[in-house]
Amino acid sequence: MSIYDIVVKTITGEEQTLEPYKGKVMLIVNTATGCGFAPQFGGLQKLHDDYKDQGFAVLGFPCSQFGNQEPGTDSEVAQSCQLNFGVSFPLFSKINVNGKDAHPLFKLLTNEARGVLGSKSIKWNFTKFLVDREGNVVKRFGSTDEPAQIESHVKELLAYKVNA
Template identity: 70%
Template sequence: MSFYDISVTTIRGQEQGMDEYKGQVLLIVNTATKCGFAPQFKGLQKLHDNYKDQGFQVLGFPSSQFMNQELSEDSQIAEACELNHGVSFPLFSKIDVNGKNAHPLFQHLSSEAPGALGIKQIKWNFTKFLIDRDGRVVKRFAPTDTPESIEKHVRQLLEQ
């Protein structure tokens, strides 16, 4: 299965194929509005705004798998992201990123770009995956990697 064969559900409940993002550079992030890393939403939004006209998008995938740090309803998540963090980049329905119920997107991302010591499991909220214009997973970033530290990698892919 390729990256572009995967379907996801938007935060508004609509099915969408990742093939809608063909030709774009993507930063896919598992998010949580009540996480200590939630201030990264502002940096992610800034990245999105600075490079969206060059073919870049941030895609946020809320998950509650780490200490239940996400709100229960998609509508609450969308509202919190918009009101508290100014998020306008695409958000998707809350998913599992690990385990037997992990969404196929995160199964794919984790297997294509394992973390430290080759571990595929997502360790925490705000793990980030950078995808090139051909749908290849180029790099995995830890939750502690800030959007500002990732910007140079985004620029490199956009210049290719």
Template identity: 60%
Template sequence: MGVYEMEVDTIRGGKQSLSQYKGQVMLIVNTATKCGLAPQFKGLQKLHEDYAEQGLAVLGFPSSQFMNQELGDNDAIAEACELNHGVTFPLFAKIDVNGPTAHPLYQYLKNEARGAFGTKPIKWNFTKFLIDRSGKVIKRYAPTDAPEKIEADIRKLL
């Protein structure tokens, strides 16, 4: 099963297939609004604004698996992202990214792009995965890699 066969829950309660992003470059990020790295929302939003028309889809997947740094429910998460960080890129329902309850999307991403030292688990909030227009996972970025640092890699794929 590839990335386009994945079905995800939207932050507003619907279901969506990632097949709608076929032919686009995707940047998939596990987010947390109360994390010290939350200022990255602004950089992610800038990437969305600068490159969406050229085919970039920034997709945020809130998770509370790291020190419980995400708000309780999806409505509160959406509101905090919109009001505090100006987020207009797609956000999805809160998920687990590690362990036996990890969402199938993250099981797939971790298997396709292992982290530092060949490890699979997500280490922290704001781990980023860059996927090309054909659905191939190109690279995994560390939580501390600022969105601006990824911009050159994104431009190459666009």
């Protein structure tokens, strides 16, 4: 199964696949508005704004598996992200990223890009996965990796064009 075949639910409840992002570089992030790393929303938004016209998208997937730091409804999450952090990049419905109920997208991401010591599990909020224009999971970044530290990797992937 391709990453583009996986069904996700938008923050407003519509089901879709990731097909609209085919040919784009994606940074897929598990987020939580109540997390100490939530200020990274600003850096993620800056990356999105700076490179969206070059074929880049940040995709946020709220998750409350770590310290219940995303307890609100999807509507409350969307409002908080917009009002408190100025987020306009695509957000999706709350999901689980670990365990038997982990969303298929995160099962694929964690299988393709392992963490420290080969671990599949996500350790905390704001784990980031960089996906190239062809849907390959290229790199995994931890919670403490700031969006600005990822920018050079994004620019490198954007430099490569998919053969049509």
